[in-house]
Amino acid sequence: MNFASFIQWCIDNLNYGIIIILMAIESTVIPLPSELIVPSAGYKSASGELNIFLVIIAATIGNNIGAVIIYYLSKWIGRPLVISFINCRIGKLLLLNENKFHHAEEFFNKHGNSAIFFGRLIPGVRHLISIPAGLAKMKLSRLIMYTTLGSSIRNTILAFTGYSFYKVVPENLLLSKITYYNSIITKTIWGIILLIVIVIIFNYCRKSIISRKTN
DSSP, X not given: OOHXXXXXXXXHTOOHHHHHHHHXXXXXXXXXXXXXXXXXXXXXXXXXXXXXXXXXXXXXXXXXXXXXXHHHHHHHHOHHHHHHHHHSHHHHHTTOOHHHHHHHHHXXXXXXXXXXXXXXXXXXXXXXXXXXXXXXXXXXXXXXXXXXXXXXXXXXXXXXXXXXXXXXXXXXXXXXXXXXXXXXXXXXXXXXXXXXXXXXXXXXXXXXXXXXXXX
């Protein structure tokens, strides 16, 4: 069974358990495309086979399981072995890249706890962001909290994207359409990240102005 056939089988047999397992794998260093899994589950929700809110919850639980696994592995083996694994043959087969790891590590060191939240939304960073969290021995409760917040936003977007496809896209064309619109989905997620950043900056500036006036 090739990779495309595997993804198609998973989509044909999607249930909440499979969603949890696939999203847990996706949150480790194994490159499974959540952009195909969650929208497909959303599509099945529109048909009545699944409940869209349970899909979002299942996907988010899976993200947390994968994040915790990578967190503990990174915390246990340490930075030198993490880099060695990334650069070994298995790491290359998993499409790992030392530059991407350094980017994720730099992102975490710069933004701290919020890096987990934003990292779960950013393609190319989300499946690596738990590694620097483990290396920095971040509190597990914070990892879970920020992973849940970031993942639930992303999974909601993906699930409702698939849900909206139900009336306009035949099931046999679902995968190709999701793949085609993947860039639009990614841009939407980036737009939401930008909006969140703007709101945070606006609130910070407003509080600073109020504080100066009261002083």
